[in-house]
Amino acid sequence: MKKPYFKQNAEDPPPLKGRVTRRIRFEEVDMLTIAWHGHYTSYFEDARVLLGQNYGIGYMDLYAQGILTPIKTVHVDFIRPLKFMDKITIEGILHYSQAAKINSEYIIYNPQGEIAATGFTVQMMLNTDYELYLTQPEFYKNFCDQWRAGKIK
Amino acid sequence: MKKPYFKQNAEDPPPLKGRVTRRIRFEEVDMLTIAWHGHYTSYFEDARVLLGQNYGIGYMDLYAQGILTPIKTVHVDFIRPLKFMDKITIEGILHYSQAAKINSEYIIYNPQGEIAATGFTVQMMLNTDYELYLTQPEFYKNFCDQWRAGKIK
Amino acid sequence: MKKPYFKQNAEDPPPLKGRVTRRIRFEEVDMLTIAWHGHYTSYFEDARVLLGQNYGIGYMDLYAQGILTPIKTVHVDFIRPLKFMDKITIEGILHYSQAAKINSEYIIYNPQGEIAATGFTVQMMLNTDYELYLTQPEFYKNFCDQWRAGKIK
Amino acid sequence: MKKPYFKQNAEDPPPLKGRVTRRIRFEEVDMLTIAWHGHYTSYFEDARVLLGQNYGIGYMDLYAQGILTPIKTVHVDFIRPLKFMDKITIEGILHYSQAAKINSEYIIYNPQGEIAATGFTVQMMLNTDYELYLTQPEFYKNFCDQWRAGKIK
Numbered sequence: 001m002k003k004p005y006f007k008q009n010a011e012d013p014p015p016l017k018g019r020v021t022r023r024i025r026f027e028e029v030d031m032l033t034i035a036w037h038g039h040y041t042s043y044f045e046d047a048r049v050l051l052g053q054n055y056g057i058g059y060m061d062l063y064a065q066g067i068l069t070p071i072k073t074v075h076v077d078f079i080r081p082l083k084f085m086d087k088i089t090i091e092g093i094l095h096y097s098q099a100a101k102i103n104s105e106y107i108i109y110n111p112q113g114e115i116a117a118t119g120f121t122v123q124m125m126l127n128t129d130y131e132l133y134l135t136q137p138e139f140y141k142n143f144c145d146q147w148r149a150g151k152i153k
Numbered sequence: 154m155k156k157p158y159f160k161q162n163a164e165d166p167p168p169l170k171g172r173v174t175r176r177i178r179f180e181e182v183d184m185l186t187i188a189w190h191g192h193y194t195s196y197f198e199d200a201r202v203l204l205g206q207n208y209g210i211g212y213m214d215l216y217a218q219g220i221l222t223p224i225k226t227v228h229v230d231f232i233r234p235l236k237f238m239d240k241i242t243i244e245g246i247l248h249y250s251q252a253a254k255i256n257s258e259y260i261i262y263n264p265q266g267e268i269a270a271t272g273f274t275v276q277m278m279l280n281t282d283y284e285l286y287l288t289q290p291e292f293y294k295n296f297c298d299q300w301r302a303g304k305i306k
Numbered sequence: 307m308k309k310p311y312f313k314q315n316a317e318d319p320p321p322l323k324g325r326v327t328r329r330i331r332f333e334e335v336d337m338l339t340i341a342w343h344g345h346y347t348s349y350f351e352d353a354r355v356l357l358g359q360n361y362g363i364g365y366m367d368l369y370a371q372g373i374l375t376p377i378k379t380v381h382v383d384f385i386r387p388l389k390f391m392d393k394i395t396i397e398g399i400l401h402y403s404q405a406a407k408i409n410s411e412y413i414i415y416n417p418q419g420e421i422a423a424t425g426f427t428v429q430m431m432l433n434t435d436y437e438l439y440l441t442q443p444e445f446y447k448n449f450c451d452q453w454r455a456g457k458i459k
Numbered sequence: 460m461k462k463p464y465f466k467q468n469a470e471d472p473p474p475l476k477g478r479v480t481r482r483i484r485f486e487e488v489d490m491l492t493i494a495w496h497g498h499y500t501s502y503f504e505d506a507r508v509l510l511g512q513n514y515g516i517g518y519m520d521l522y523a524q525g526i527l528t529p530i531k532t533v534h535v536d537f538i539r540p541l542k543f544m545d546k547i548t549i550e551g552i553l554h555y556s557q558a559a560k561i562n563s564e565y566i567i568y569n570p571q572g573e574i575a576a577t578g579f580t581v582q583m584m585l586n587t588d589y590e591l592y593l594t595q596p597e598f599y600k601n602f603c604d605q606w607r608a609g610k611i612k
Contacts, residue, residue: 026355026365027189027348031237036180037530038500042333045497049332049391059332060391071496075534084184085355085366179508179518180501190377191351194344195486202485202544212485213544224343228381238508238519333495337543342486390490 005075005120006103012096013148015105020050024086034081040117041074044106047092048121051104055094055152057143065139068126069102076119080110087111096147100125100133100140158228158273159256165249166301168258173203177239187234193270194227197259200245201274204257208247208305210296218292221279222255229272233263240264249300253278253286253293311381311426312409318402319454321411326356330392340387346423347380350412353398354427357410361400361458363449371445374432375408382425392417402453406431406439406446464534464579465554465562472607474564475553479509483545493540499576500533503565506551507580510563514553514611516602524598527585528561535578539569546570555606559584559592559599 008015022043030036052058062069082088093105102123110116125133125140136144146152161168175196183189205211215222235241246258255276263269278286278293289297299305314321328349336342358364368375388394399411408429416422431439431446442450452458467474481502489495511517521528541547552564561582569575584592584599595603605611 025348026183026351027191029184030179031182031184031186032527032529033184034529037533038180038497038504040533041497041500042331045332068491070491070493070540071537073534073536074496075532077532078530081529178501179504185374185376187376190380191344191347194347195484198344198485221338223338223340223387224384226381226383227343227346228379230379231377234376332489333497335490336485337488337490337492339490344486 005105006095016094018050018054019091020046021089024082029084040076043090047090048104051092051094066128067137069123071121072124073122078117080116082116100136158258159248169247171203171207172244173199174242177235182237193229196243200243201257204245204247219281220290222276224274225277226275231270233269253289311411312401322400324356324360325397326352327395330388335390346382349396353396357398357400372434373443375429377427378430379428384423386422388422406442464564471555477509477513478550479505480548483541488543499535502549506549510551510553525587526596528582530580531583532581537576539575559595
């Protein structure tokens with residue numbers, strides 16, 4: 001069995017999830033007639049943006065609070081190829097963390113509902129002087145407290 | 154014979170030219186095993202950036218003077234297809250204009266030296282409040298005056 | 307008034323139209339916080355793919371008939387900038403032609419319903435030996451005949 | 460100390476290395492004025508293509524032998540941001556493996572020579588029926604034998 005991308009502690013609230021669909025574009029498909037691997041970071045981003053929108057912690061929400069959230073790590077495991085015009089479903093899974101970072105997991109489903117790829121990103125938090133937050137900034141801590149208290153699902 | 158993209162007036166100084174090379178990337182090639190048409194705007198940009206660098210009127214040079222230069226029009230005529238690993242030469246040709254705009258022409262040569270594509274861009278000039286310059290801002294006018302006087306080639 | 311991209315003859319059937327929406331992605335936005343001009347070819351392609359799907363003359367439909375349809379010309383006029391998260395509407399307008407080519411016009415609307423960009427593409431038709439069709443191949447001619455007869459709208 | 464991406468066995472020949480440079484393009488830079496994370500897969504590919512070229516095991520070389528080499532895993536760790544016009548150096552490091560896969564590591568250096576990012580890819584090998592090679596196909600095995608014998612450096 002595959003090792004999970006993120007460790008879930010017993011006391012952590014369940015992850016937050018969201019799904020978005022997208023169609024594979026002609027320009028995304030390579031000479032082997034499959035989606036080029038580098039585009040999957042964009043597929044992941046669609047789900048991350050959706051989660052951000054749904055929970056009020058999107059790029060622009062955090063930016064408005066003086067919090068920048070650049071990607072620290074991205075990882076993609078490719079399982080089944082995707083073809084031109086495939087309508088894919090991208091699931092974003094936000095994992096709880098007490099640290100000043102955002103741990104997101106992704107699952108891409110092909111039109112048959114099979115897993116086409118999985119992966120994760122880790123985002124840091126910086127202030128507008130590009131200094132690393134060592135603990136969660138207040139705005140994001142409030143969000144996590146609500147989440148842990150079961151008020152956000 | 155093809156109509157020229159820009160009209161040259163008798164009193165205009167000759168265009169400024171520069172060439173840059175680039176190799177067609179795997180990710181730029183589509184199912185037909187040719188470079189996808191949408192990437193040619195990037196090829197053009199390589200030549201435009203080179204011209205800007207060579208003549209001190211690049212994006213960042215103008216930005217430092219409070220001049221933004223967004224693209225107003227882009228046009229590409231595709232003549233011969235480009236393949237993966239093709240080393241192309243992109244010629245940028247800056248045409249003189251008295252207006253507050255930048256008129257650039259492009260010629261892409263394939264590895265055999267044949268013309269693979271031609272095209273042009275027109276850039277406007279805006280100040281940092283995104284207001285259109287109706288006449289050339291001073292910094293760019295000085296450049297054009299030098300050019301017209303034959304001091305820039 | 308702007309000159310039309312394609313000349314409509316009196317006896318031509320009305321153009322075929324279709325609209326598709328799309329949200330501007332983070333990766334498509336540049337340092338000026340506006341969508342980079344090179345991505346508009348992709349926006350146009352979304353509408354072109356939709357038209358192809360709606361009328362059974364998509365890339366894959368034609369390919370299945372041995373007809374390749376590479377882009378011969380692309381042209382974009384930029385009118386109003388687009389921002390991250392903007393939900394845009396892209397209208398594709400297929401113009402009738404008796405020639406062996408596909409003339410498409412595009413209008414991009416911003417979230418306020420204003421025109422953000424317009425443009426066009428011309429596609430050639432090649433057989434699978436990459437030879438130019440000088441007259442419409444039968445499959446496409448049948449489509450055009452139906453269109454002209456008012457049976458396709 | 461960071462855990463290595465690939466385990467080197469005592470009897471393995473030293474990795475094969477190559478370096479390529481590239482300038483960060485305007486279109487690759489986001490609203491935070493840094494290169495968007497998704498483009499690093501393209502930076503890695505430049506080094507992978509170089510290694511393939513230098514050692515005769517490039518995408519097209521293997522394809523000519525009936526061997527497809529899609530990406531199975533890609534991983535990027537971002538360390539220092541990259542800016543527009545930064546001339547970066549991408550080092551590709553091919554690690555020896557007895558399995559039917561290609562293990563590549565990458566280090567991106569910023570113009571100051573500091574490490575900007577690291578990462579790796581794993582490629583599978585498929586035949587032209589898209590069936591997985593469980594052991595190295597002969598062409599690639601010969602290359603690895605030469606490498607192990609110290610004849611390729």
